Amino acid sequence: MPAAPSPAAALAERRARARAALPPPVERVGALRWMRDNLFSSLANTLLTLLTVAALALVVPPILMWAFVGSVWYPPDPEVCRAATGACWAVIVEKHRVMFFGLYPYAEHWRPFLAVILYVVAVALTCWRRCWSWQVLVPLWAASLAAIVVLMLGGIFGLTVIDTGQWGGVPLTMVVFTATVTLGLPLGVVLALGRRSEMPVIRLLSVLFIEFIRAVPLVTILFCAAVVFPLFLPPGWNVDKMVRVLIGMGIFYGCYFAEVIRGGLQAIPRGQYEAAASLGLSYWRTTRKIILPQALRIVIPGLMNHIISAFKNSTLVIIVGLFDLLNATGAAVADPLWIRYYTEGYLFVAAVYFVGAFALSKYSQQLERWLAEGRRY
Amino acid sequence: MAHDGPPRQALAAALGSLVVRSLAVQVATAVVVAALVYLLVSNAAENLVRQGIASGFGFLRHEAGYDVGETWIQHSARNTYAHTLFVGFLNTLYVSVLGIAFATLLGIVVGVARVSRNWLIARLSAVYVEVFRNTPLLLQIVFWYTVMRQLPPPRQALHPFEGVFLSNRGLVHAIPVWTPVHGWMLAALLVGVGASLALGYWSRRRREATGASTPVLWPSLALVLGLPVGAWLLGGAPSAVDLPALRGFNFRGGATHSPEFVALLTSLVAYISAFIGEIVRAGIQAVAIGQREAARSLGLREGLILRLIVIPQALRVIVPPLTSQYLNLVKDSSLAVWIGYPDLVSVANTAINQTGQAVEGIVIMMTVYLTISLSISLFMNWYNSRVALRG
């Protein structure tokens, strides 16, 4: 042992040691600590992490190389794509008008384009909390839907008539989705009230209807609407095929909405009904003023799940021959010149749908938080 | 009017009017619905008669005259429509059962991974869930079908393992040659399952009576797996394998799964398992952490905690939404019609076209799905009542 150090030196050394001790050992903080806790907390976890990293290292770089490095965006020429090593996004550049607007006459594409813009604005406004009042939403939607129908269908203001059979692509998806929700929600409310009704006949009818529709696939409902429903009409009557399909979609989702709304109705405490009754309010007033506002508020997240499902399942209309975004893309990439680039085409549409559905689900979570803020019980 | 008359009369009148009004509304609704149904049906009947269109289900007994690509029972173009539709129904069942099994397994893995303490695994499974949940199923089906079709033709089939070929004719793999021993193995499996069920029952009774616990999981596994293996060994361990080989245009031998089937099953499993993953995660997270801690402080082993504390409570949350996912899978399998997997809807579609009897065809489709859905609901309700809180 060396000679005892001077007090000053000892102090200095102690200070130095204290300074050194100030930050905790490096493996207890920051990225390393985080990694230890979250990636390497045990032997099994470490193995799992290493395996996953190895798998990702095998899979991800080639995909990135394909998607970005060797890819072709321009010019839209299949020969250039054939020479390239990566993805041929040029197929989207080349075919985007067919993909977005389907069979709609080429020279009139500005009309669906404008309709889509209008629609997006209306949706954006609807999502904005400041606009949540009937005085804003009802005129907003009435006006924009009317404008969209006029734009798409034509017939006035010197616009040529474009038959619904020629509608396609994004506007059609938009129309199907909107109609499903706007027809489905009121139907859902009515069916849910019917199922909770005290009148046995109405309850029975509602239960039968809801359970029947919910037990069969959407495809069969669409077949009914598109194929056999006209057989049930008197001779000479005719309902446009697209309208039939929209009503079919509305009925189908109406029954799913009804079950969610019923859950909300059941959650309203009995006291609320009794209080309303003691005030002498009639059934409809009670329902409209007291029960529904509370019940609908509770079930919004549940409804959003089905609304997202309706958005995704709007693709099913292609089975009865309508030309939505998916079908239009399928037709676009069936071009012999471009057929080998189907992956790019489908990935692009998948991305479009993903963005829509993902945004809806994120918005639904936000909505849930907003609604929780105002809840007092 | 008597003194005490008015209130009582008013009350009676009010009561009467309420009852009368309710009755009137119900009768009116019933009449309107009945009239509507009558109108539609009589319209249809009239339309059919006026144009001399055949109606009724008599066509089911006639020869169908078309073949079905994939069958589980003997079938030829000479069979009746009823038989052909039944073949389609079996195909629907087949893809549904396999889909439910795989989707459940994958969904459990995804759900458990989602709550993993390993960040990477949790993130990856979150990405999986978001991607597959937020893309339309039909798009996924179309995509996988296009992928399957762009695979090389049989003569240049991908050959990743011995006995497995992947080509645009589908997935072909080797299967063991059927011998009587396999029958014995099947019987042994059934015996094993029965025995482990009995063991579980006995163990529960014993625990309830005496509080002593007996291991169930390992003996059950040993019974279920061991008995068939034992039977196989006793039977002389037959290991002949039917290897697929390219002969002529297609593979002969082995088991073939068509591209349509592979594409449909892949998409159904990917899509539904994303939803099941979320359900499982919610179920696990619904069990309060205090429950585990309490169990630990009682000195229970981790396996027991899982089996006795966590899983029973999680199942209570999981089973009802799981039921509706199973129902969704069965109903979604009808999208097969778009790519031509011969499920019930595809086959019935052909029948409609051959006979021109669209109404009957759709009635058949709907009835079958109604039956399947109700059966699954009933079974799952029964199961749910077993796992639910009693009392």
Next chain:
Amino acid sequence: MRTWVPMAAALTAALFLTPSAEAADGPTLAAAKARGQLICGSDGTRPGISAPDSRGVWRGFDVDFCRAISAAVFGDPDKVKYIPLTPVQRFPALQSGEIDVLSRVTTHTLTRDTAVGFDFAPINMYAHTAIMVHKELGVTEGKQLDGASVCVPPGSTIERNVADFWQQKKIKYKPVVIENLKELNDAYLAKRCDVMANFLPGLATVRAYQAPKPEDHIILPDVLVKEPLAMAVRHGDNQWADIVRWVVYATFETEEKGVNSKNADEMLKTQDPEVQRLLGVSGDLGEKLGVRKDFVYQIVKKVGNYEEIWENTVGKNSPLKLDRGLNKLWRDGGLLYSPPFQ
């Protein structure tokens, strides 16, 4: 249940309801006149037979016959609304009255004439079920196709013909049945199937329009079953069936008499009494049918005679280059034979 009915009714009444019109005309003709438009159910996915072109104008063999009916009824071949129909949708669409006439490569069979509830116009295309294979397989006749995968459209006569053919040859096959024609064609072209079975012009369409290299595919000489294709109308409206029938005959007869879209105006001045009657210069054939007096002239002037229709859509002047085969006039060794216009 209680709401959607009035809702649907109101919606349809407001926007899309076409009321029935009862007049001296048969119901179909009256409805078409009231609407000012013929509604024609057609395929829409087969270039040359029936498909909208890149500007959305419908063209093809089947389409021209719809145009001919429109010319006969309205004097304008373009007063037609086309409804694209899948194989499964086509029969209910006609049964329910959604369309006035079905012109969608439909084979005339006994069942369809009776139990399905249709009346058929004269056969306007004599075709047969044929099979097309990828050339690289080196197959030259149907017998060699044991174990092949065969792409067939569902619910067609073809599906049955294929089942019969392979059974007669005592060999096996695997059907791949896809309703969506585009998916079906893609499946064949992507070699999901070795063989594609369809009626001959349908195969030619796939080869000429959809295959990247038409020369990679050969249509085998086997004739599976005859497929007489014709337009169909609903059973029970005899006047309308007559109109459609005689529109088809008009295309045969004008070819026989040497009238075509180019010389139709000169032919009006002809002295031949038969041609005069045919073109409506004399007589009242059109009125008897309940259409324009000069309906044959309208058809031949604005659409063409049978030869022109064939050659422009599927024959020499089209990428299909189909030989007329049996679809020649009787005097040229074919089967087209019109009863007299008297």
